[in-house]
Amino acid sequence: MNSITEIRDAIKSGETTAMQIADRCFSAISNEPFNAFHECWKDEEPNSATGLLSGITVAIKDNIVTKTGTTTCGSKMLEGYRSPFNATVIDRLLESGATLVGKTNCDEFAMGSSTEHCAWGAVQNPWNRECVPGGSSGGSAAAVAAGLCNVALGSDTGGSIRQPAALCGIVGYKPTYGLVSRYGLVAFASSLDQIGVFSRSVRDAAITTEVIAGFDPKDATSVEKNAPNLEETLDGSIEDVKIGVPLDFLNDRNDPEVNQAVKNAINVYEKLGATIVDVSLPLTDVGISTYYVIAPAEASSNLARYDGIRYGHRTSKTGLDLFDLYAHSRAEGFGDEVKRRIMLGTYVLSSGYYDAYYNNALKIRRLISEEYAAAFEQCDVILGPTTPTPAFKIGAKSDPVSMYLCDVYTANTNIAGICGISIPCGFTNESDKPLPIGMHLQGPAFSDAKLLQIAHAFEQATDFHTQHPESHV
Numbered sequence: 001m002n003s004i005t006e007i008r009d010a011i012k013s014g015e016t017t018a019m020q021i022a023d024r025c026f027s028a029i030s031n032e033p034f035n036a037f038h039e040c041w042k043d044e045e046p047n048s049a050t051g052l053l054s055g056i057t058v059a060i061k062d063n064i065v066t067k068t069g070t071t072t073c074g075s076k077m078l079e080g081y082r083s084p085f086n087a088t089v090i091d092r093l094l095e096s097g098a099t100l101v102g103k104t105n106c107d108e109f110a111m112g113s114s115t116e117h118c119a120w121g122a123v124q125n126p127w128n129r130e131c132v133p134g135g136s137s138g139g140s141a142a143a144v145a146a147g148l149c150n151v152a153l154g155s156d157t158g159g160s161i162r163q164p165a166a167l168c169g170i171v172g173y174k175p176t177y178g179l180v181s182r183y184g185l186v187a188f189a190s191s192l193d194q195i196g197v198f199s200r201s202v203r204d205a206a207i208t209t210e211v212i213a214g215f216d217p218k219d220a221t222s223v224e225k226n227a228p229n230l231e232e233t234l235d236g237s238i239e240d241v242k243i244g245v246p247l248d249f250l251n252d253r254n255d256p257e258v259n260q261a262v263k264n265a266i267n268v269y270e271k272l273g274a275t276i277v278d279v280s281l282p283l284t285d286v287g288i289s290t291y292y293v294i295a296p297a298e299a300s301s302n303l304a305r306y307d308g309i310r311y312g313h314r315t316s317k318t319g320l321d322l323f324d325l326y327a328h329s330r331a332e333g334f335g336d337e338v339k340r341r342i343m344l345g346t347y348v349l350s351s352g353y354y355d356a357y358y359n360n361a362l363k364i365r366r367l368i369s370e371e372y373a374a375a376f377e378q379c380d381v382i383l384g385p386t387t388p389t390p391a392f393k394i395g396a397k398s399d400p401v402s403m404y405l406c407d408v409y410t411a412n413t414n415i416a417g418i419c420g421i422s423i424p425c426g427f428t429n430e431s432d433k434p435l436p437i438g439m440h441l442q443g444p445a446f447s448d449a450k451l452l453q454i455a456h457a458f459e460q461a462t463d464f465h466t467q468h469p470e471s472h473v
């Protein structure tokens with residue numbers, strides 16, 4: 001699978017056409033064994049627009065609405081749902097000439113870290129099909145890792161782009177909150193949700209984000225800024241850059257191979273001339289508990305619309321009064337993890353517990369933002385592992401809390417609304433089926449160009465991003 005710039009050049013020189021690229025991609029998707037895709041759009045009219053992404057094949061997480069095909073959020077609740085409008089990011093991709101290839105499987109309503117909780121079956125990791133690809137955007141991550149398309153969109157509420165990117169050995173970028181429109185992203189936790197990009201290089205993530213970013217009057221939290229120039233600044237030197245490393249991020253709760261890969265990455269940055277500084281983020285440990293109050297609270301409110309009347313699956317039982325119609329429709333349509341979140345959310349928002357849980361979580365949210373602000377006075381970006389472990393076996397985490405802990409390093413990025421990216425930084429030692437390891441960089445709000453520049457510098461100095469599962473199977 002070539003980079004966006006290579007494809008651009010090949011189309012310009014007449015070596016290939018958008019149609020040929022699309023055909024190759026559709027035949028790969030039709031034969032894919034990973035269950036990455038819920039729908040493949042090979043019979044759609046080709047996109048006649050031309051622009052920055054002409055001929056680039058893009059897969060879309062199944063919680064971003066599209067007029068083409070269905071949008072199910074991996075849930076029986078929305079089986080067969082057809083949106084009458086496109087999300088803003090979809091319109092922008094189409095205007096830029098991209099070929100949209102289909103919808104990718106995800107955890108139901110983006111709740112999960114493994115893409116096992118999808119009504120259409122678990123997704124497999126292309127590096128080792130017994131393992132999960134991470135989640136909740138696991139289908140998008142697996143699609144890019146397996147070379148089924150050039151780039152893919154995902155959504156990240158607590159780590160759902162960066163964590164699967166790490167587990168699949170690709171780039172996963174969550175832009176600053178407000179930089180990319182959420183209009184048409186099916187809401188999970190609106191104050192945390194952000195659309196972002198999966199790709200095989202930082203440059204491809206930069207180019208795609210330039211296309212989808214920028215002010216959108218249809219999203220009340222979209223910032224009134226033009227799309228930033230992310231590609232132009234990628235090649236800048238990082239000699240004057242300060243990289244903060246929280247010492248407690250390399251602890252013995254992580255897999256030792258993850259710690260080693262991150263330590264090696266720190267050495268690479270030192271060789272590139274960056275200065276490494278110690279920073280302290282002690283509130284990382286309360287991030288998950290804070291997240292699991294705020295996110296379910298918002299989810300319980302956002303998911304109230306799926307009642308079998310306004311939206312979603314309606315029970316076929318007859319003779320029910322209104323309450324029972326709601327109750328049966330919701331009980332049949334939602335899976336267990338979604339029900340668990342709704343119960344948690346309504347509990348923390350209930351009159352007797354609101355102050356003890358929800359209000360306290362909001363106070364901690366403020367403290368987390370202040371802690372980041374203090375750290376960013378000493379450094380440009382914060383470096384650490386994206387996840388405590390590489391990909392785990394399908395079925396290995398049946399206890400919900402152990403699944404929640406996958407996001408220990410990523411959830412606070414969303415809580416503070418800042419930007420973060422995961423890039424490949426190593427592999428485990430299994431000789432036959434090595435698993436990728438990801439490194440996480442976080443930057444202050446709207447420092448996205450600098451974040452990508454620092455990530456790109458690492459990529460240029462290493463070859464982890466050039467290794468793909470097909471060369472190992």
Ligand code: GLN
Nearest residue numbers: 110111112157158159160
């Ligand atoms: N894994 C987290 C959760 O289950 C994050 C999900 C996400 O970012 N969408 O809520």
